[in-house]
């Protein structure tokens with residue numbers, strides 16, 4: 001194994017470890033941790049939306065604990081001044097007629113930014129955020145600085161209604177609706193929050209630094225996406241037909257999130273499972289989160305169901321094949337009848353497989369299906385020979 005391959009493998013192992021380290025102190029927050037991690041791996045931004053007290057801020061703070069990077073955290077209100085985020089004006093420079101901000105330890109110098117109540121941003125802050133997020137440039141009308149921002153995380157109780165906030169919202173490639181825990185998790189919740197209250201958050205066993213994140217980010221572009229591209233396009237058009245519109249920016253960026261999802265699952269080859277990551281990219285309004293989930297689980301389940309069924313058919317074909325081989329070459333009415341019965345069963349199984357192939361675009365189903373059809377044809381041929389007494 002080359003050094004390169006070895007470090008690839010190490011990164012592949014590291015990512016699921018970080019995922020479990022992130023979600024460890026919480027009950028039922030694996031999906032939320034996944035979103036945060038997908039954003040970090042893809043150098044994108046993520047927003048968590050949900051009712052108060054669902055651990056949105058706590059998760060983001062936990063992420064900051066795991067990152068060995070310069071972080072900036074702030075809670076926005078509609079009264080927040082640009083200076084609070086971007087740094088105060090340099091008075092001495094101002095006296096000389098220059099307009100300069102002191103950005104030390106403020107947002108423009110951070111690699112990871114956490115903005116709570118992000119949609120409270122007023123328009124002075126908003127415009128500066130837009131270029132920071134998209135162009136990685138800090139520009140306040142006077143000074144232009146290239147920033148080191150890797151990912152920005154936002155939290156909010158609701159999706160923004162104000163059209164002025166639409167551009168900001170679109171810059172969050174990943175969006176997730178955090179639901180309160182269901183009743184079956186309440187017992188665990190008591191135990192976990194007891195521990196958090198008593199001991200605080202556990203010290204992380206591993207941390208991520210910038211260089212590592214940059215390397216894992218490069219790894220994304222080596223993921224083999226051949227198996228999912230057709231299906232992805234099909235899902236895009238299904239969503240569109242159901243009035244779930246995805247902006248072109250988001251469509252184009254979907255692939256890298258899908259690839260990051262494969263890496264999160266320890267793979268360098270994407271499969272249909274990874275298309276589930278679309279549930280973080282497609283939703284816009286609150287209702288969309290549930291709708292997209294349902295559409296995706298139906299769309300993606302079909303292929304899984306088919307593959308499982310094909311697996312079972314493959315086993316039974318092997319059994320039939322062995323049965324036929326062991327069949328005596330005696331020409332009796334009974335044996336002839338039995339063979340004919342098997343022949344007809346096989347034919348209808350073949351029809352079933354062919355219809356599965358027709359109904360899905362999934363390449364794995366196509367390949368497996370074609371294999372099985374071929375096996376069935378061979379067994380049919382054997383039966384014919386038996387019946388002809390050869």
Ligand SMILES: Nc1ncnc2c1ncn2[C@@H]1O[C@H](COP(=O)(O)OP(=O)(O)OP(=O)(O)O)[C@@H](O)[C@H]1O
Nearest residue numbers: 025026027051052053054055056057058192193196
């Ligand atoms: N799923 C959970 N597992 C463990 N602790 C939890 C969970 N949900 C909430 N908590 C506890 O509740 C606290 C409140 O969460 P937090 O302040 O992060 O909520 P929030 O979603 O940011 O709320 P707000 O929208 O009001 O800002 C957490 O610090 C944590 O102690």
Ligand SMILES: [Mg+2]
Nearest residue numbers: 056057116155
């Ligand atoms: Mg909060």
